[in-house]
Amino acid sequence: MRAMTVEPGRPGSFEVREVPDPTPGDGDLLVRGLAAGICGTDAEIVAGEYGEPPPGSDLLVLGHESLGTVLQAPDGSQVRPGDLVAGVVRRPDPEPCAACAHGEFDMCRNGRYTEHGIKELDGFGAERWCVPAGDVVVLDPALEPVGMLVEPASVVAKAWEQIERIGERSWFDPASVLVTGAGPIGLLAALLGVQRGLDVHVLDVVDRGAKPDAVAALGATYHHDGLERAAEKVRPDIVIEATGVSDLAFGAMASTAAFGIVCLTGVYAAGRRISVEAGSGYREMVLENDVLFGSVNANHRHYRAAADALAAADPTWLGRLITRRVPLDDAVRALRREDGDIKVVVDLI
Amino acid sequence: MRAMTVEPGRPGSFEVREVPDPTPGDGDLLVRGLAAGICGTDAEIVAGEYGEPPPGSDLLVLGHESLGTVLQAPDGSQVRPGDLVAGVVRRPDPEPCAACAHGEFDMCRNGRYTEHGIKELDGFGAERWCVPAGDVVVLDPALEPVGMLVEPASVVAKAWEQIERIGERSWFDPASVLVTGAGPIGLLAALLGVQRGLDVHVLDVVDRGAKPDAVAALGATYHHDGLERAAEKVRPDIVIEATGVSDLAFGAMASTAAFGIVCLTGVYAAGRRISVEAGSGYREMVLENDVLFGSVNANHRHYRAAADALAAADPTWLGRLITRRVPLDDAVRALRREDGDIKVVVDLI
Missing domain, CATH: 3.90.180.10 (Medium-chain alcohol dehydrogenases, catalytic domain)
Structure with missing residues (x-):
């Protein structure tokens, strides 16, 4: 073969x-x-x-x-x-x-x-x-044209499960999510956010291509003006970082509302140093009870959730x-x- | 008055x-x-x-x-x-x-x-x-000589509750904790760690004074040789950062075992820039499913837990x-x- x-x-x-x-x-x-x-x-x-x-x-x-x-x-x-x-x-x-x-x-x-x-x-x-x-x-047999999206969707389903379980450590009823990155992980994260009834925003950082239309078709809002401006407009309860760019991962910490949760899903490149004013970021994390966490891979529960999410989506x-x-x-x-x-x-x- | x-x-x-x-x-x-x-x-x-x-x-x-x-x-x-x-x-x-x-x-x-x-x-x-x-x-009336420690202990009781609730988002059975800082918050965090049956390590970063003895009397291990060396020896499941020093907060991220949880409790000073190789840290957070979070203040549940923890401690x-x-x-x-x-x-x- x-x-x-x-x-x-x-x-x-x-x-x-x-x-x-x-x-x-x-x-x-x-x-x-x-x-x-x-x-x-x-x-x-x-x-x-x-x-x-x-x-x-x-x-x-x-x-x-x-x-x-x-x-x-x-x-x-x-x-x-x-x-x-x-x-x-x-x-x-x-x-x-x-x-x-x-x-x-x-x-x-x-x-x-x-x-x-x-x-x-x-x-x-x-x-x-x-x-x-x-x-x-x-x-679902109807997923034959797109079923290879289950694996990336499982990564996203796990990220969402972890966000929810972490949020539920105290009172939690999020309204908005900002997804940074409009690749497959970012767009699938946006899909699962819409399925949860959230106000979903997607920040694109590279070429637009079909992405603005894909975001709009979800009923989500497309942003292309940088993290700071998008965060200022949205003040998201949740950020899902899907670009793998360290600066965005760092910036995401400061972009949330109080009790914010930032989920990192990217594979960040080692080696490049960035100069950051970390003290303000950490202080804000403490005073706002914010969380930053990494999520990778998925187990059987997440594959099942992913398959169900894709079956419920517009093919x-x-x-x-x-x-x-x-x-x-x-x-x-x-x-x-x-x-x-x-x-x-x-x-x- | x-x-x-x-x-x-x-x-x-x-x-x-x-x-x-x-x-x-x-x-x-x-x-x-x-x-x-x-x-x-x-x-x-x-x-x-x-x-x-x-x-x-x-x-x-x-x-x-x-x-x-x-x-x-x-x-x-x-x-x-x-x-x-x-x-x-x-x-x-x-x-x-x-x-x-x-x-x-x-x-x-x-x-x-x-x-x-x-x-x-x-x-x-x-x-x-x-x-x-x-x-x-x-x-407990027996707490009269030390009862003013309830408030700092409530901050620590909340931090521990949050660590446990965040850990329980998946399978969680931590063995070790590294507390950075041996002030009141650090030592009380160590006490509550010992009460949980964990292998407790305390990293001191300033003057020793009565601290090595206080740590030893808990049955915990005192470290005074920097975060990297302490982390290498311990590979902690949990870090509680209680110094308020940004460099330690950043370094703590890389010091945990897989599925590590770092809780920041300090008030970090704004303004000073640090140059960091953030990519490796974020990459490790993702590949290890690590969490970094801030915790501040306490509600009634945490005050009750703090009062109980102090009542159970050696006066x-x-x-x-x-x-x-x-x-x-x-x-x-x-x-x-x-x-x-x-x-x-x-x-x-």
């Missing part, structure tokens, strides 16, 4: 190549890959900055934003052949740490988890893939997020950013 | 002077003041940097860390004459905001709360004071925290820091 592959640590090693078909183990599903979404983590792996191959191999099958159809399921499985599914990216560490042992492997304490397409497990960017039957979420709106589709043989093109890209998808069939 | 007074905004205006005795309104207690603890907020008010007098007055009676004996209580009150009490500092804003309306006035959203001895309400640094009967916590140990007692007429001496000070108390009787 064909698969998107890379030798982690070796830039320029990305290649669509023939690899042996996977063999399902006991309790595994065999899935026909339909599509894989591409994100910044894939780009980092292809650049040689991240990723680990399975033990004993040099090659890693890339792809963690998945969509497929079940070809074969173990006896007694709740998942059936023909089901539309997305794979869960992370598996608990084998030890496991206590968080993993409690199913909260997105909060793994020892870092020895594995991740499909990222860390020691082959990914979903292939014509066939296998996972344990419990490690997929079954999707046309979800389709707008997918701005390019590339056939598997041309997958290298999906990894090069182009103007106007929101989500780029590799078709596997 | 005599009272510690200040004209907010006018440095050097602190004076112990005769003021009219307060008259209890309907539902108020009349309390004989026994002692008032002095803290950094008092020093800021005396320096003219903070504080507001009651409407229509130039003078503010100082003192928010209180201890007194009830002289007179309204009919039907659960509080009785003779009860040992500490006053609750903050009162809900009159509007009130929804958090205040729900009793969570420590999380006030609109900033229009009032505070005894700080903001628009006379304080407890007087021979007599009045508050609504519901706005005190009744203390001799609590007595060590009070390193100087100054009579009311010499109160100005209590406001000048001296070597070895932990908590300085003004005796009102």
Whole structure:
């Protein structure tokens, strides 16, 4: 079968190549890959900055934003052949740490988890893939054109769950959210904010493309005039930072209303120093009981919430997020950013 | 009666002077003041940097860390004459905001709360004071020598409650806490950590004085070798930052284990810029699901928890925290820091 592959640590090693078909183990599903979404983590792996191959191999099958159809399921499985599914990216560490042992492997304490397409497990960017039957979420068949958005939506569903649980440490009834960044994570965060009945604002920091229309179609407000001005207008109860820009992460702290919650979801670049007047920021955090927290990955609960959120959304709106589709043989093109890209998808069939 | 007074905004205006005795309104207690603890907020008010007098007055009676004996209580009150009490500092804003309306006035959203001895309400640094009967916590009579520690302990009880509620957003079973700062807040935070069965570490950043012994007597570990070295040894699940030093607040973010929680309790000075490599810190916050949050003030629940925590503590140990007692007429001496000070108390009787 064909698969998107890379030798982690070796830039320029990305290649669509023939690899042996996977063999399902006991309790595994065999899935026909339909599509894989591409994100910044894939780009980092292809650049040689991240990723680990399975033990004993040099090659890693890339792809963690998945969509497929079940070809074969173990006896007694709740998942059936023909089901539309997305794979869960992370598996608990084998030890496991206590968080993993409690199913909260997105909060793994020892870092020895594995991740499909990222860390020691082959990914979903292939014509066939296998996972344990419990490690997929079954999707509404109507989601076939957009179901590869479930993985990024699961990251957002977790972020929202964490925001709500943190907010509920005291009286909490938020009215507004400012999402910084209008990429797939930012737009999906805005969608889930609208589904919660909040007044949603999206701050775009790069090219506009289809984004203003996508934001407006949600009933949310599009901002393009910088964090300070947007924050002044909105005074949000919640900020979801989805750009990965450190200055915005720092600035977000000062932009909230009292009892504000800032959720960082980006992968911030190390190395660049910024000069900040931190004292005022920290003082305000204390005097306003503000929270800044990071959120990564998602567990089964969040995949289920994500699948439900996408099923409840306007399919046309979800389709707008997918701005390019590339056939598997041309997958290298999906990894090069182009103007106007929101989500780029590799078709596997 | 005599009272510690200040004209907010006018440095050097602190004076112990005769003021009219307060008259209890309907539902108020009349309390004989026994002692008032002095803290950094008092020093800021005396320096003219903070504080507001009651409407229509130039003078503010100082003192928010209180201890007194009830002289007179309204009919039907659960509080009785003779009860040992500490006053609750903050009162809900009159509007009130929804958090205040729900009793969570420590999380006030609109900033229009009032505070005894700080903001628009006379304080407890007087021979007599009045508050609504519901706005005190009744203390174990054995706490008479140290009961003015209830207010700082309430701040710490709230911080711990918030840490636990934030931790419980997912699986949470912390083992260790690093407290930065060995002043009253730091040492009380350590006490409540020990009461929770945690492995407690205290990082001291200034003079040692009685602090190493106070930490050791708790069964906790004293550190004096900087945040990085202490954090490397401990890899704490929780950090409680109680120095008010921005660099430590920033550094604390990187010092935790995965799923770490940093609680800021200090009043950080505005104005000084620091150059930081923020990207790594934010990236680690995301990849480890870390939380940084600020906590200030306390509501009735936290005062009750604080009174219970002090009643369960070794009274001799609590007595060590009070390193100087100054009579009311010499109160100005209590406001000048001296070597070895932990908590300085003004005796009102």
